[in-house]
Every structure is written in C-alpha cells, then in structure tokens.
Amino acid sequence: MGQGLVTPFKEGDTYTIDFDEYRKFVQYFLQDKFVDVGIVNPEAAEIFYLTSDERKKLLEITLQEVNGMVPVFSGFMDLRSKGYIEQAK
Incomplete structure (x- = not known):
C-alpha cells in the first residue's frame, strides 16, 4: 500500500x-x-479537475524527487477512450 499524495493548490486559488x-x-x-511503503501519484477527487498536462507534471515531479528510492504507482484517467490511449502513450 502506498502513500497517496494530495494535490496542493495555491492559497486562495482552487x-x-x-x-x-x-x-x-x-x-x-x-x-x-x-x-518502505512507496508513493501513489495523486488520484483523489482532484484528478477529475486536472488537465493531462497538470497530471503529467505532477508525475514528472514525483519521479524526479523519488529518483528510484521507492516505487511510484501511477495511472491515468480520461473521460474518453481516446484520452486513455493518448495518456498511455
């Protein structure tokens, strides 16, 4: 089981x-x-509000900081099949 991270937003700006x-x-x-637990990329309620680019940047930051120290579990999400395919690539 990994640590699920929340996505912080700028103060006063959701x-x-x-x-x-x-x-x-x-x-x-x-x-x-x-x-020993690992990190789970954000996929709480905010995932429905993030753009593909925002999710990608969060994953990039996670991988940079982790630098292979712990496992990172990540997925992708879209409302359309085409979006899933694009993100998987």
Whole structure:
C-alpha cells in the first residue's frame, strides 16, 4: 500500500496547482518512516479537475524527487477512450 499524495493548490486559488508545495509533499514521504511503503501519484477527487498536462507534471515531479528510492504507482484517467490511449502513450 502506498502513500497517496494530495494535490496542493495555491492559497486562495482552487484552480492553480502549487507545484512547489507538491514537491515538499513528495520529499516528506521520502523520510525513512515512509520509504518502505512507496508513493501513489495523486488520484483523489482532484484528478477529475486536472488537465493531462497538470497530471503529467505532477508525475514528472514525483519521479524526479523519488529518483528510484521507492516505487511510484501511477495511472491515468480520461473521460474518453481516446484520452486513455493518448495518456498511455
């Protein structure tokens, strides 16, 4: 079971992701007490509101910070089959 991360948004702005705070979340869960668990890329309620580019950037940040230290579990989501195919590529 992995640590599910939330997606932080800029204070007072529920539409703009705070990528710096997200990076801090990832770093927090790389502490020794969590390292055996792994990290799950964000897929809480906000996933329905993120663009494909935003989800991609969150995954890129996760992979950069983790740098192979722990497993990263990620998926993709779209409302159309075509979107799933595009994201899988």
